[in-house]
Amino acid sequence: MLTLDLHPIFRNTRAVDLALREIVFRAAATGEDVVEIIPGKGSGQLKRRVLAFLNQPPIRKLYVRVESDASNTGRVLVHFK
Template sequence: MLSLDLHPLFRNNRDIELALRQFIFRAHQSGEPVAEIIPGKGTGRLRGRVLAFLEQKHIRRLYDRVEISDANTGRVLVHFTRR
């Protein structure tokens, strides 16, 4: 499973956006069914930014669904449908 840990980038908005964009496109092309983004638990603000990024129209077309585990809210799973 591909994984992106945002902990080292959490203070730099531009780096977060770039890392998310590159990661989602790479995950989409990789053929992996699921990719993991780790914004961490914290206040939930970074997770909110990740979810907002994923809801952008041009990004939303690349994946099937997003899952946030009840057991670990510091992790976002992005599911891709292979056609």
Template sequence: MITVDLHPIFRNNRDIELALRQALFRAAATGEPVLELIPGKGSGKLKARVIAFLGQPHVKRLYDRFEVDPENGGRILVHLRASA
């Protein structure tokens, strides 16, 4: 599982988007079944930013679904499409 901790870059929108994009494409290219994103709990703004990124049509094509970890609200699991 590839894990991306967004805590160190939470103030820079460009770095956040770049980290998310790189991790998602790397996970899809290597056949990883799940990508773990850690925006943390905090105020919820970073988690909302990550969810908005995942909602973009060109990004949605890369995964089946995502879920906020029910046991840890500061963790998002992205379930990627299986390679054909």
């Protein structure tokens, strides 16, 4: 499982977008089953941004489903084919 913790870069919009794009494409290319993205709990703004990124049509084609961890709302799991 690949993990991306957004805590260190959450203030840099460009870095967040680049990191998300990088991990999604790496997982799709290497056949990874699950990617864990940690936006943190906070106000929920970063998590909404992550979900909006994942919902873009070219990105949406790369994975099967997205789930928010019920026991930890600051964690998003992306399941690949």
